[in-house]
Amino acid sequence: MARITFIQNDGTERVVEAEPGMTVMEAAVKNAIAGIAAECGGACACATCHVYVDDAWREPTGSPEQMEEDMLDFAFDVRPSSRLSCQIKVSEALDGLVVRIPEKQF
């Protein structure tokens, strides 16, 4: 089990438990986290699962691959910490992960 904290733009936080192997997006959708629409269901084809990874967690989560980087072009207010949450696989190593939801998604 890995615990993931989702922080909304207004500061409200929710901690959810995620099974290793699932994606951060799936953990969000399963727990009805607002702001993660995930229209394409994790196919890396919609960019509606955009999150900012907390600085302390940028290294363990790694950086986007080419396809994800391309898809980030379709996200709004992209920053160096931007990731598509459907492309972050949960593992025990990510226990404690903190991600922020952008103020606005498309």
Added chain:
Amino acid sequence: MSDKVISTDAVIVGAGPVGLFAVFELGLVDIKCHLVDILDRAGGQCTELYPEKPIYDIPGLTVVSGQELTDRLMDQIKPFGAEFHFNQRVESLERRDGGFRLVTDAGTVLDCKVLVIAAGGGSFTPKRPPLPGIEQYEGTSVFYSVRKMENFKDRDVLIVGGGDSALDWTLSLQPVAKSLTLLHRRAEFRAAPASVQKMLDLVDKGAMSFKLGQVTTLHGEGGRLSAVTVKGADGVTFEQPVEVLLPFFGLTMKLGPVADWGLNLEENLIPVDTAKFETSEKGIFAIGDINTYPGKLKLILSGFHEAALMAQQAHHYVYPDKKLIFQYTTSSSSLQKKLGVK
């Protein structure tokens, strides 16, 4: 853009997997179809959202990608010679004596006896950047597609994005615009390398400019844009004067005009009966992801079944005097003839 009226048996709104298979089922009962889709190709969600992803639950196919399933369906329906109208959105529905009239945003007029709505999750529509106040500029200073070149003639144009749409329109509008700037968040592009090279050549010649950054604020008055604030790649903001903005941020699914056709809706879905998959109105069917009924599953498989039952009822409307005899494709010579089996 024709003002000629096309008359046909059935019009299918949406060329997703379910709309495509409807051509097959209608074809077997001698119903000719025209399909309309806002996309530039067939396949709906399968080709737009997951062309390379595997699907594991199509009966008889252990695994098939979204693109391959679409290609196979296109092949399977070839004998029926359905006509496709791509890059067009069906806007309006009019009830007429003995059928329906549909008009698309490209001016195509289609008259039909039965209407099959296979609109899935809705029509794919360009994403609107969540910039405060953008609505007031839409249609005057902000455009999501290029329909009329005049809107860009002798104007200061800003195109945002790094995909094929952004690059293609950069190249097409550069000769027309007074000035053209392409803005993208990074120096890499997903667009075809050849278009990127052409764009860079134009920049070298001083014919246009390319800037790195993202739009954060719009400035203007009375629906006229005058400038945008851009956050540059280095985090430093600057103002860019602009009269016309074209943002290309991909597509999203919106129910769209179907909502205004006077049909019963339940949470943006069309309720149907499960014997005929007909809506509350005779002659109008809804199949695939767009419909709802007790137990509905949004699966391609379910959509195929719905198409088969729909076609049986559609036959009554197109051929009121003919009785439909149930036949298998395996053994019916008349069905095989329709399929072109020799």
